Amino acid sequence: MKLVQLIEFLRQRLKTVIWISYALLAVLVVIDALPFLVDKEHAHTSAEHLPGFWSVFGFIACTLIIFLSKWFGHAGIMQREDYYDE
Numbered sequence: 698m699k700l701v702q703l704i705e706f707l708r709q710r711l712k713t714v715i716w717i718s719y720a721l722l723a724v725l726v727v728i729d730a731l732p733f734l735v736d737k738e739h740a741h742t743s744a745e746h747l748p749g750f751w752s753v754f755g756f757i758a759c760t761l762i763i764f765l766s767k768w769f770g771h772a773g774i775m776q777r778e779d780y781y782d783e
Contacts, residue, residue: 725752 707714726749729735737746744750 722752722756725749 729750729752730748740746
């Protein structure tokens, strides 16, 4: 029951949650850009040398998963409740 209350609380403050997510992404990019915190000497690709590459990559991947799953659900997985009544 507390999870439902948490979801409702966050849903009522959606713009704040979005801004906090952007701020967290920015903090992760800044932390990744500091050379004394993150060792990039043994990076496998040239993209890994960019500051915040994995933070941005993870954010884009999560966003893509959410949008693709919503599209996939609306494309045919979700059915009406009376689907079997026909």
